[in-house]
Amino acid sequence: MIEFYLNDQPIRTTEAPASALLDFVRYHEHLMGTKIGCREGDCGACTVLVGELTTDGQKVTYQSMTSCLTPLGNAHGKHIVTVEGINAAAGQLTPVQQAIVEEGGSQCGFCTVGFVMSLTGHSLSEQPATEKSTIAAIDGNICRCTGYKSLERAAATLTAQLANRPTQNAVAWLSEKQFVPAYFEGIPAKLAGLRTQLADAEAKAKALNEASFATAGNDAGAVSTSPSGHAQSQNGHGSSFPHAAHPLLGGGTDLLVQRLEELREQPVRLVFDQSGRRGIRQEAAGRVVLGAATTASHLLESELMRSLIPQLPQYLKLVSSTPIRNMGTVAGNFINGSPIGDLTIMFLALGASITLADLTGATRELALPNVYLGYKRLAKTADEQVTEISFPTSLPGDFFNFEKVSKRTHLDIASVNSAAWLRVENGIIQAARVSAGGVGPVPLYLARTSDFLVGRELSAETVAAANEVMQTEISPISDVRGTVEYKRLLLRQLLLAHFLRFAPEEIVVSNLI
């Protein structure tokens, strides 16, 4: 049983946990304001808000997500908001809706609700609204009619209005200004009630499970408490004991694109809200540890990550879009095994390892480069689940850079991406890790290139020579994202880009031209 609030209505459903929230909203609840554009998270027409009760149970934080890729099971215990849930009575418009209408930001209207929801989500955000942040809120929404300028004008109107939003009790203010209906103020209490009720139910289920499966000898079906405090079992809420082979499902951003039909026909092990799978911490030994359900947005929100990688916001701006970053997990990006996974490429250069747990609870650690055996072939059994990701903390003065080029700069898959980490002392490279995506069957850790760099001078000659090594280490193919020749050239350029960022003084490009 999946239980949540949809707008102001409680929902209890036995629909498949891996079915798309979008289909539930449109075809079960007949809320037709949420539109289907692409079913792969690339257009934003189906954007809804997902509200989650904070651990203290005092308030609900809202994020925009594309409902086409949101597993219904991930709605469990949450507040799902569609446009019908923000509409004011009697045809009145919310300030977001009003701004779009007044600026001519809606033409055919099919994408419009997605923009309305993204901007409403931004209104509910705790971050101050700036011109940039408001535009960033709609970076996952594609409009084919307007050319976006009218939407930018609407966003500017909204930014100005949100300047007056108080930091305390914002929902009351937003409700008074009719950004959201008054019932929003009661949602934290409702979700807290649901949390308690679910915890009780899960405790009973746990007792039952333990009785029924006393011989199973593992804790895969155990009830756990998610960081948000609501309890749930790993298979989606305690209705049945998870079979070991049941697929793991995280944020849905890859699996619901690729395998929706198949997954919704079977039980799955939901990871997104699994206990202890979120959170980013620095351990005494100097390693940074991420829970496997850490999303790209969590990376961005983490002060620790931003202090370690100051350019992280700029890098992550190149990775998918706001709603997808709210959903997609770092571990999911690794395990999807895409040769061009942006986060994978970043973490390869950060020197990351993953911790895998099998059904007995036994764990092992695997260096990220060793995860990839071949195209979408992983050194991981179906039973094993990523529980943690870790990487060594850089020293002050270490270089890190991420580069990505795609046909469209934002919300696109890379033609080639690359990351590099470097430690330099007295002009000599002491340690190096270079990675590249889109140039082989797997996300590549460029071991030979990295090794080559060590002990050499930080100089243009070294870059040129490293490129020669790098070109022998890659095997790009021509496809829709570029020809072999382009990918080789582009990676050469990205290697140069890394070094120009690290040492613009030492690397002079004058004789390029």
Add this chain to the structure above:
Amino acid sequence: MNHLDPQRHVRGESQYLDDVPTQQGTLFAAVFESPLAHGVLVNLDLSAALAAPGVVRILTADDIPGDNQIGGIVPDEPLLAHGHVHFRGQPVALVLARHEHQAHAALKLIKVDIEPLPIITDPRVAAAQGELIVPPRTFKIGDSAATWASCAHVFEGVAESGGQEHLYIETQGAYAFPTEMGGVRIISSTQGPTAVQRHTAHVLGLGMHQVEVDVTRLGGGFGGKEDQATPWGALAALGAYCTKKPVKLVLDRMADMRMTGKRHPYSSDFKIGLDKDLRIVAYEVTFFQNAGAAADLSPAVMERTLFHATNSYFVPNVTATAFSCRTNLPPNTAFRGFGGPQGMFVIESAIAKAAEELGIPACEIQRKNLLRENDLFSYRQPAEMCHAEQAWDTAAKEFDLAGTRAEVEQFNQQNKLQKKGLAVMPICFGISFTKTPMNQARALVHIYSDGSVGVSTGAVEMGQGVNTKIAHVAARTLGISVNRVKVESTNTTRVANTSPSAASATADLNGKATEMACAALRERLLRHACTEYTLNYEGLEIRDEQVLAAGVPAETDWEKLVSSAFWKRVALTENAHYATPDLHFDAATNQGHPFAYHVYGTAITTVTVDCLRGTYTVDALRIAHDFGQSFNEVIDRGQIEGGAVQGIGWMTMEEIAYNAEGRLLSNSLNSYKIPDIYAAPKVLDVHFLDTPGHPKAILRSKAVGEPPLMYGIGTYFALRDAVRAFQPRTALPFSAPMTPEKVLVSLYPEFSAAETGWNATAVGTPASIAS
């Protein structure tokens, strides 16, 4: 006044096809498509699919009761493949099942045996093999062949422009219901309700009166639903007709991309001759249009290419020839601009080529050759009320063209790894269907006895704001508030024999018909007021819902007048017919007066190229546009901004890729990119030129749908300008779109897969130590 629909759009209350409540008993359809691009259909084994859960029936060509033919211009396109398949994605069978996922699951169980035949994807190869959709056509004025010898400069070259996916966010679809009279009622997401009606009637062997098509609105069309909404409407209708159950067919995004046609790619040869003063004296061009596997609208698109082959320039000697080439790709179709952009891209390439060879800015040639009043186009229509020079000069002044150029040059001198580029793009676009008989429209206007008004026309609302414009025309003509006016759905039983909503002409044609119907009603009501209230007809008017006699309020207002007219049995309904006057065109001589008028404008584009990575941004697009007398600036500005960004997409990131087997590689939104908010120009200024408009434009407000798309062409040439600032020696083919790949490869022409490093002799080492 704002666009009326968005009030509902923002609340998610506007109903699109897939939002229509599902009737009980509805069957869901899925299309089985050809997995090969060309071949003989040997066998189709449906047995496993028929046995699959929920499957009710599978229809093939054999189930079609009428004629299996939906070709609009040329009868060369079956609804369901029979005998042969001609492209990957061609509909072969229609699965009907109780649930949508059951229909899709059953597709995988259909086995088809196709004997492969040779596949052609290149239009020049098709032309060489005589695979033409229609005979080639040539537009000719003067004698270009005799002029070359006297030219001071002659340049030749090749220009290629790619296809473009419409990417309406609402995919294609239709919902059909059997009617008690043995016909069908179809709710269709189409720009051409009459086309769906006519072809469905033909396929079902029914009279057109037995097929009703209703359209509330589209979630985007852009030409993609002009002709290509028809197969889905007809297939759903076939299902409803055969099963006597409602049938719903909605294509998922990837099926839509695989199965529907796109903007036509063109490959063209040009030759341009200039005199010593840089006047273009001769231009020859041969267009090879990639039509795909069936005619669809390709002959008309090809014709519009010829009409726009010289863009906004006067050229006294022109020979323009076009071949519509049959290839094994989905039939390409209408897309905003309808062949015009493809034609303009070639002459702009020719001018750029001349300028680059002569070492002068292209705008020197462009400005000197702009059309002037009464200059003849190659098809002999004169440029009347011509604003080409006004648009250019206004843009140059308002947006400081000279200063911008100086800034670009200065930036480029100061920066090595970043280069700016600049281009000016003038446009001239003819308004009317070039098929003269299509320039007709009707409006049916009811005044209800309470004074409210319902208007039906053939116009389809797809975001362009035509319903708002029509409501405005009705309210203004009747002298009442727009709040009293409702524009009804587009329905073939209310307004018959309509032209599609296309050619930028929808508001003109349907607006004029609305104006006529409302004017007739107004006159009838005022005549009634004369008798009823003993007033002089002269000087009688309705303004702001008040009846005024010589400016003085009479003792009646709109509501009272309407009510009194009703009780005196005055007809409160009017049906008006409008046909654009003075249009004619002889397709045998390719001469005549095909356009009601032309729209002019000029855009200045600046871009910045990251010469390290090959990426770029459009910094500014500044446009001076000839709206005439715009009566809705919000809508009209929206059309300019949206059209221009769509044009930029076509010229930059939107790259359609097929492999040699005719399989679409750019087959989803993750592999086909349209502009997102960050890709839109940082600055997009629109200056409303002070022009009088044209009497054939609705309320003198000129058609605005297609022309702005062509401003996007400037982005291609601005990028080219920037690339050449970094790498003057590059051999840069005229090939759009200018993807980051093409930019980077052009910046570093010496790099090749074999020679992967920095070649010291060619470009020097990449870097040296600054010590």
